[in-house]
Amino acid sequence: MAPSSTARIGLLLALSAGISWAQIWAGDGGTGEKISFNRDVRPILADKCFACHGPDGGARKAGLRLDRRENAIGDLGGYAAIVPGDLEESELAYRIRADEDDRMPPSDYRKSLSEKEKRALERWIEEGAVYEKHWALIAPERPETPGLSDSSVAGPVDAFILEKLNQNGLRPGGEADRTTLLRRLAFDLTGLPPTPGEIDAFLLDSAPDAWEKQVDRLMASPHFGERMAMGWLDLVRFADTVGYHGDQVQNVIPYRDWVIEAFNRNMPFDQFTRLQLAGDLVEGAGDDGLIASCYNRLLQTSHEGGVQLKEYAAIYDADRVRNLGSAWLGMTVGCAQCHDHKFDPIRQREFYQLVAFFADIEEHGHLKDGCCNTNPTRRLPEMDIFSPMDRREMARLEIALAALEDGDKARATLEGIKEDFKPRRVMVSKAIEPRTIRVLARGDWMDESGEIVQPDVPAALPPLSKKDERATRLDLADWLTTPEHPLTARVFVNRIWRQFFGRGLSKSLDDFGSQGTWPDHPELLDWLAVEFRESGWDVKGLIWLLVTSTAYRRTSTPTAGELEDDPENQWFGRQNRWRLEAELIRDQVLSLAGLLSPKVGGASGHPYQPVGYYEHLNFPKRKYEADHGEQQYRRGLYTHWQRTFLHPAMLAFDAPTREECAAERAISNTPSAALALLNDPTILEASRAFAQRILLEGGPADRDRISWAFRSAVGRSPEKAEARLLGDLLESHKRDYRQEPESAEKLLVVGDFINNPDLNRIELAAWTSVARALLNLHETINRF
Helix, strand or coil, rough: CCCHHHHHHHHHHHHCCCCCCHHHHHCCCCCCCCCHHHHHHHHHCCCCHHHHHHHCCCCCCCCCCCCCCCHCEEECCCECCCCCCCCCCCCHHCCCCCCCCCCCCCHCCCCCCCCCHHHHHHHHHHHCCCCCCCHHHCCCEEEEEEECCCCCCCCCHHHHHHHHHHHCCCCCCEEHHHHHHHHHHHHHHHHHCCHHHHHHHHHHHHCCCHHHHHHHHHHHHHHHHHHHHHHHHHHHHCCCCCEEECCCCCCHHHHHHHHHHHCCCCHHHHHHHHHHHHHHCCCCHHHHHHHHHHHHHHCCCCCCCCCHHHHHHHHHHHHHHHHHHHHHHCCCCHHCCCCCCCCCCCCHHHHHHHHHHHCCCCCCCCHHHHCCCCCCCCCCEEEEEECCHHHHHHHHHHHHCCCCCCCCCHHHHHHHHHHCCCCCEEEECCCCCCCCCCCCCCCCCCCCCEECCCCCCCCCCCCCCCCCCCCCCHHHHHHHHCCCCCCCCCHHHHHHHHHHHHHCCCCCCCCCCCCCCCCCHHHHHHHHHHHHHHHHCHHHHHHHHHHHCCCCEEEEECHHHHHHCCCCCCCCCCCCCCCCCCHHHHHHHHHHHHHCCCCCCCCCCCCCCCCCCCCCCCCCCCCCCCHHHHHHCCCCHHCCCCCCCCCCHHCCCCCCCCCCCCCCCCCCCHHHHHHHHHCCCHHHHHHHHHHHHHHHHCCHHHHHHHHHHHHHHHHHCCCHHHHHHHHHHHHHHHHHHHHHHHHHHHHHCCCCCCCCCCEEEEEEHHHHHHHHHHHHHHHHHEEE
16 A cells, blocks of 8 residues: 555655755664665564564455565555665555554554664665575674784684674673582583582682583583483474373383493584484484484374374374474474465575475374373384493403403403393384375365375575485485585584573574574674584584583673673673583482482483372373382482473473474573472472481581582582571471481381481481582572
8 A cells, every 4th residue: 555645744844844865864882884785674563563464474465575575675555665776665664654554563463663663664765675584594694703912812612702702892702610610510521410529629729720520521421411401302202202292101211321332432513414304214324223213213103092193193294294394494384384484585496395304204003003092102213232332341241251261250340230231122113105296275284185295305505415216214314414504504403502601692582584583793793603504513513612611700790880781791791601401400419419320321211200190190090109229319310201291300490392393491480499499399308318428428517518518519618697597497407307306217217228327316407408509509500
């Protein structure tokens, strides 16, 4: 619709009154920097305009498309939405300031333009309405490293960070103290706290490479792979159960262990990608390839006998493509399941072309096998297979056995251990004749009128190279890590940066599309993406670059000025701090208690859980049985992941159910989390086990014990006020438990751990209260 003459006259009167367009647009913070379409304009159009005037032709209104320049400046019947360089003739400029009848976006859209956004759009038109291809769809090129003379520039990472700080008139913070640094590094690389002995060794090491030695030591730890696996398992929605309907247990544990081993061995990320998407198709991949191909089977499935096979095939197809888009591409590809994507250049047809890559996966063997409601259930095809960890341990046993003579007692013991190794069942991918894939009108699985499509990739991304007439999952995996691909390296680098700095170089970890956020540090993101790719997809090398930077070692304690000038730490002048993830809170308390099992891999653990929590879990009915012995004290990573009834302590600390891909976990602050940290049976048991350690290892006097316990918990000695408060708490509880010894006994029987019978029960209960207080400290459960 053409602008009304009344509104047009209003704008002309404003100009004649001496109000210049420069005054109307002034909104760049006084920088005078030229408007950037990707940085300043696309986010506005994507948020406020593309729903009605974007890529989705089915939802487009008035024939206007604003995501392409040729359409935006085209003739609409005697006028144009945008006339580059001419605000007066641009319909868009009129509409964003029109009265309610003509204003865009309309009032019922529930999103309005701010004055700053209006000024940005007007400046952009005046400057020529230059469009740019979306930044995330342009292959990254290595930018030139800023040449700064600052002595604190330890490498490219610091050069880029310092340049941004300088541009924004900010100064970097100082380095954190060594105790904080080692705790930070240990949590980030292994998920476990350093021991006081490790802290002391680092404090005494004055060598120039003291920090680098700690980095190398922790990255060589088998627990490195466990820490890295946590984020990946969130992305691929790894769980011990099927999710839908009866949520029965499925056979997936070897896949989790393969991921841990892959990170520990520093498997190149391109190989890591190939084996998961197409391990069954990779020549010579062997058992590792088959285990990795379990990735394709990790989606939620239903084992209800009456399911419509075609309906669930469509559900599974969409799930796989959504996960591919989220985990590797960082794009909301799933939005194109029912129609062309409203914000990004992904057509519905292209969604089903991606589906076609997975059309060769055997899908319904579990329903044909008559195993629907068994627990654990079967999801054919499956294999009995040794995990990489089991194979390595068996090889070590063989070497040890070869060195012993027949009749040696040690030989008999080792042979017994060898006999305990059994293959474990795991779901695998098996390529069959591909199903026919059609474009489903509005996603309707019953509609068979749609076009038949073959495997291919979205046209907005680099073309696919295929080895045979029909492209395969292996071609798809290779395409993801081609040098021309703009997304894969950037997305992975951004998530790794988030793990070590608390926020991404782009805040959007799961959406690099138009609805995502422009990266605050685009040059650094591209430099790291190119470095990662050209290093041979070296994950440990990428991490080493980040944690050896000066930026990583800065204090996380902000000054008042820093909070005012950069409240969100957008420019990384300081480190960030955050609460530990759910699994790591469990690991921390069990480690301090001396209960944590160091075992890597193997069966999932079943921690203590409220009676009746599974009451409504049916098909079949089941009763939760907590583990005993070492299995009760496994790391949080190994907690049994029941999708529909996730362990309550995991839920309390914001672990995802893994029904869908989770690129970033929420961090909430709720009463349920506080109560779990006070009263969960694992916390109470760990508190009394920690109390026993305090009494046996902390020294003869209460003052010494308080100091020992405090330093064990947070890595530093207590201040006088802190020691006094803990001493008061100890004496108060000694009095209480002397008066009510039955309360002490109730506290001391929670959990399986058996305390030393020689310890005084009242004393032990009082120290349990002190230990519980230490486990609840902000400093204990947070990474600084």
